[in-house]
Amino acid sequence: MEIVKTIDAPREFIFEKIIDSCLYDIEKNTKQRPKIRNLTGFKYTKTFGKNQTGQIKFDEVSAPTVYAFTTATNRNTYKTRWELHKIDDRSTDVIITESKTAKGFFQHFNDMIVSIFFGRFKKRRMIGILDAIQKAYVGK
Incomplete structure (x- = not known):
């Protein structure tokens, strides 16, 4: 999946909003609040719902241009990268x-079927996040 969108907000503001959300999630799951400069390579375990956990690892965090992380669960590995130009x-x-990389043939097949039906919703949700960031800036 790839989304390209122009936002009417400075990249420093966008990066700050992304990092605020990231730090909140880390603190909620670990009771720690690392410094932004220490995020690259930082790992923590996150609970998704009742029975699913995953390991989040920050691959690259370079203010204010790149925010990249990997989420590994027992079923899939997701690599997500935000670039701000x-x-x-x-x-x-x-x-x-x-x-997304599935762990096993059946998981890969299941993911293909699910992405046909729900891929559009995920993309829409991400665009909604970008729109909310823009509104937060314009509303200042």
Whole structure:
């Protein structure tokens, strides 16, 4: 999946909103709050619902341009990367890429079927997050 969208907000503002959410999630799951400069390579375990957990590892966090992480569960591994490209002082191109690798043939087949039906909703949810960030900036 790839999303490319231009946001009417500076990349520093967008990056700050992404990192705030990230740090909140880390603190909620670990009771720790690492410094942004220490996020690359940082790992923690997150609970998704009742019976699913995953390991989150930050692959690259470079303020204010890149936020990349890997989520590994017992079924899949997801690689997510946000790139923020400055257009001017008020506009930013945001590129979000996500890839998924299934663990096992049947999981891969199941993921293909599910993505046909629900892939559009995930993309829509990500665009909604970007729209909310833009609204937060414009509302300032």
